[in-house]
Amino acid sequence: MSRRLILAILLLTARAFAQQDQVLYDENLVPVYTLPDVLVLRNGETVRDSATWTNRRRPEILALYETEVFGHSPAPPSRPGCELSSVDGAALGGKAVRKIVTVHLSEKGGGRNTNLLMYLPSRTRKPVPVFLGLSFAGIWTVAADPGVPLGEQWVRNSDTREYERQAAQEKDRGSRAQQWQLEKILDAGYGLAVFYYGEVEPDFAGGMRYGIRPLFLKPGRAQPAADEWGAIGAWAWAASRAMDCLENDKDVDTRRVALFGHSRLGKTALWAGAQDTRFSFVISNESGEGGAAISRRLYGERTRNLNTAFPQWFDGNFKNYNDREEQMPFDSHMLLSLIAPRGLYVSSAEEDKWSDPKGEFLAAAAASPVWRLFGQTGIDKMEMPGLHQPVGAAVRYHIRAGKHDVTAYDWEQYLRFAADIWK
Numbered sequence: 575m576s577r578r579l580i581l582a583i584l585l586l587t588a589r590a591f592a593q594q595d596q597v598l599y600d601e602n603l604v605p606v607y608t609l610p611d612v613l614v615l616r617n618g619e620t621v622r623d624s625a626t627w628t629n630r631r632r633p634e635i636l637a638l639y640e641t642e643v644f645g646h647s648p649a650p651p652s653r654p655g656c657e658l659s660s661v662d663g664a665a666l667g668g669k670a671v672r673k674i675v676t677v678h679l680s681e682k683g684g685g686r687n688t689n690l691l692m693y694l695p696s697r698t699r700k701p702v703p704v705f706l707g708l709s710f711a712g713i714w715t716v717a718a719d720p721g722v723p724l725g726e727q728w729v730r731n732s733d734t735r736e737y738e739r740q741a742a743q744e745k746d747r748g749s750r751a752q753q754w755q756l757e758k759i760l761d762a763g764y765g766l767a768v769f770y771y772g773e774v775e776p777d778f779a780g781g782m783r784y785g786i787r788p789l790f791l792k793p794g795r796a797q798p799a800a801d802e803w804g805a806i807g808a809w810a811w812a813a814s815r816a817m818d819c820l821e822n823d824k825d826v827d828t829r830r831v832a833l834f835g836h837s838r839l840g841k842t843a844l845w846a847g848a849q850d851t852r853f854s855f856v857i858s859n860e861s862g863e864g865g866a867a868i869s870r871r872l873y874g875e876r877t878r879n880l881n882t883a884f885p886q887w888f889d890g891n892f893k894n895y896n897d898r899e900e901q902m903p904f905d906s907h908m909l910l911s912l913i914a915p916r917g918l919y920v921s922s923a924e925e926d927k928w929s930d931p932k933g934e935f936l937a938a939a940a941a942s943p944v945w946r947l948f949g950q951t952g953i954d955k956m957e958m959p960g961l962h963q964p965v966g967a968a969v970r971y972h973i974r975a976g977k978h979d980v981t982a983y984d985w986e987q988y989l990r991f992a993a994d995i996w997k
């Protein structure tokens with residue numbers, strides 16, 4: 575290697591480190607920025623009606639996100655790959671019907687599938703609305719339910735620092751129950767369906783080979799092209815395959831399925847909901863940078879941080895925007911706009927500054943004019959609300975006290991939102 579090359583590499587590394595140290599948390603230092611106008615077509619024409627939005631502007635924005643951010647996903651399979659592997663009509667002490675459905679993720683075989691755990695309230699006879707959630711951990715962590723078989727999970731070995739599959743332990747059962755609030759969901763008359771994202775593709779650089787993406791590579795390719803899906807695209811695609819299976823289930827009210835995700839899985843839920851209009855509303859719980867937060871604010875996490883720490887998440891083209899947020903022909907309000915006119919809930923937590931709560935609010939507000947085209951109200955004030963004061967109608971936002979997490983307070987708001995949207 576030449577001396578000049580070594581020097582250049584050293585300089586670039588030093589710069590990357592300096593940037594990670596200097597996270598912007600001072601509102602006064604947020605640069606002045608101009609967002610691309612969500613209602614102006616690339617040819618300069620203004621969108622004035624819902625038909626122009628649906629037929630012309632929405633496809634433009636979707637294409638931008640497919641090319642520049644998350645990458646194109648493969649076409650859906652010709653038929654759903656769903657196999658009911660167990661049913662218990664008296665789960666959770668008789669409160670719920672529990673089903674586990676094996677969702678086959680590739681028609682080409684390859685043995686890739688994920689287990690969809692469903693709890694439906696047992697007292698209703700009619701098909702029920704369902705929250706579909708992406709989980710960071712195996713499905714046995716959702717509830718302290720001995721009827722869910724323990725499986726394997728991808729974990730980082732603390733000695734070797736390598737990721738490996740480890741068998742779950744009895745103590746893991748229900749370990750994430752408080753992030754799901756299953757009782758509250760069932761009491762409200764809704765079901766909950768959850769799958770573990772690690773079964774679709776384990777979440778680390780190099781994890782792709784254990785997931786579904788290699789099964790869809792174009793002939794002769796060892797890696798997806800720069801405009802083909804990253805891991806978020808794969809997880810989002812799996813959410814749509816889980817939706818195929820919900821549609822297959824006569825106990826589910828398929829016009830009322832909401833998609834929920836937290837943090838990186840909130841980014842995933844937004845992208846899945848943007849592409850797949852079968853989801854009747856989408857919940858972005860603290861999705862932050864690359865999700866709901868406005869990138870141009872430069873507050874908290876930045877594009878470079880995402881692409882450095884998690885190179886597997888986005889497509890190759892997204893790497894072009896490191897330190898160039900102001901050059902993006904899009905920003906997060908445009909990702910959110912793809913959910914219109916369906917429901918959208920964006921939430922933040924006060925101590926989760928890395929996710930830029932204000933940037934998440936501003937994006938939800940800036941996307942709202944699209945809902946207006948459909949005669950709906952989104953968020954009509956640009957002032958950030960105080961803690962625990964949800965604002966907006968078809969687009970709703972709240973910020974709660976506390977840190978990066980999913981809490982009972984968050985679910986209480988989502989259930990209220992569901993009652994409004996699904997009335």
Ligand code: GTR
Nearest residue numbers: 836837838839861862863875
């Ligand atoms: C962080 C990442 C965030 C967010 C979060 C999470 O490390 O920087 O973008 O996605 O992980 O998913 O918990």
